[in-house]
Amino acid sequence: ARTVARHRHFRDYLLLKPDSSAYPDATIDAPLRRIIDDLHDRGWSEQDGFLSPALMHALETECMASAKNGMLAMARVGLGATSSLQPAVRGDRIQWLEAGQSEACSQFLAIIEALRTALNRELFLGLHDYEGHFAFYAPGMSYQPHLDRFRGDDSRTVTITVYLNPAWLPEHGGALRLHPEGAATRDILPIGGRTVVFLSADMLHEVLPATRDRIAITGWFRRRAMRAPLAGARNHPA
Ligand code: OGA
Ligand code: MN
Numbered sequence: 001a002r003t004v005a006r007h008r009h010f011r012d013y014l015l016l017k018p019d020s021s022a023y024p025d026a027t028i029d030a031p032l033r034r035i036i037d038d039l040h041d042r043g044w045s046e047q048d049g050f051l052s053p054a055l056m057h058a059l060e061t062e063c064m065a066s067a068k069n070g071m072l073a074m075a076r077v078g079l080g081a082t083s084s085l086q087p088a089v090r091g092d093r094i095q096w097l098e099a100g101q102s103e104a105c106s107q108f109l110a111i112i113e114a115l116r117t118a119l120n121r122e123l124f125l126g127l128h129d130y131e132g133h134f135a136f137y138a139p140g141m142s143y144q145p146h147l148d149r150f151r152g153d154d155s156r157t158v159t160i161t162v163y164l165n166p167a168w169l170p171e172h173g174g175a176l177r178l179h180p181e182g183a184a185t186r187d188i189l190p191i192g193g194r195t196v197v198f199l200s201a202d203m204l205h206e207v208l209p210a211t212r213d214r215i216a217i218t219g220w221f222r223r224r225a226m227r228a229p230l231a232g233a234r235n236h237p238a
Contacts, residue, residue, distance in 0.1 A: 032118045035197050039158070040123060044178060044198035046188055051111070051162060056193045058104035060164040063134040063215045066095050072136050079150040091141025092207075094133040097217065108217065112160065115197075116221055119158065125223070127157060132219020137174065141214075143207035145179065148200040148220060155222040156200045163190035164215045174210025178203060190214055 031047050038045030051059070066072055072093035076083040097105050112130050119125045137143075148159045161176065168174070168191045175187035176196060180203065187208075188196055198205070200220060207214075 029114075032115060035115065036118060036122045039119070039197060039199065042180065042183070043202050044180060044186075044196070046186075046194065046196050048191070048194050050195035051108070051193045053193065055104060055107055056164055057166070058102075059108060059162075059217065060166065060192070060215065062102055062104055063095075063136065063164055063217075064213075066134060067093070067136050067213075067215075071095050072134065075135070079153060087141070088144075090143045090146075092135045092137045092143065094135050096131070096133045097219070108162075112219070115160070119221065125157060125221070127221035127223060129222050130219055131222065132160070132217055135216050135218050137207065137210060137214040139211055139213065140209050142209045145177075145204050145206040147202075147204060154201065155224065156220040157223045158197060158221040159200045159203070159218070160195060160197050160221070161216050161218045162195045163192055164217065165190050165213075166192045168192065172210050172212050172214075173208055174212075174214040175208045177206045177208055179205060190216060 031050055034047060035045045072095050074085050074087065075090050075092045075094045077086045077090050078084060097109070099109060100106060109130070112132070116127050116130060120127055149156050165174075168189055170189060172189075174190050176190065178186040178188065178196075178198070180186065188194070190210075
């Protein structure tokens with residue numbers, strides 16, 4: 001039954017990928033092209049070198065300064081009034097990115113914006129905005145298996161995580177473990193400059209504990225909530 005639901009999701013999002021010969025895409029950078037193709041073909045993508053080393057370093061420095069200055073808050077589980085602190089479920093501390101908070105963040109958000117418009121143009125995803133935060137996992141902290149959607153809010157559509165950890169080694173642990181439906185589990189080390197993109201509604205995933213600080217920017221492209229318009233529409237039982 002879950003397989004059927006997943007395919008319905010894929011059709012909703014991704015059926016209309018244009019024929020690239022009909023829509024020449026010379027303006028799309030190679031990493032964006034690969035992300036688009038991977039999302040279309042299997043619902044997730046892993047790319048190295050998504051950020052330049054210089055930008056990665058600037059963001060790493062900014063995130064570690066925020067951590068040191070007490071500007072990171074324990075992340076919550078759930079939405080709004082019913083959200084709660086559950087460090088054994090989710091052990092990271094976060095700081096939401098604000099446009100203009102630094103030159104590095106502005107550059108990062110410009111790259112994210114290019115990804116957003118490419119996804120809309122190529123996959124007709126209708127993504128209208130982005131929200132993202134620095135995330136800091138102290139050694140031993142983890143995030144139990146979850147989907148990046150809140151009950152009652154289906155606006156988060158694409159998850160993007162960009163890692164900011166220089167010189168990460170396998171023995172440090174801290175993998176992002178993907179559980180793609182119908183495919184083998186995939187462990188991805190949080191190596192600096194690497195980015196992982198997936199469809200938020202479909203991809204069960206978790207963060208394994210590490211032996212050193214583990215930092216990233218995780219964020220989401222959102223669509224306008226579908227719930228209200230669908231409720232009264234024909235052929236879409238509420
Ligand atoms: C999240 C998350 C993955 C990672 O913040 O929701 O799953 O690798 N992060 O940090
Ligand atoms: Mn997640």
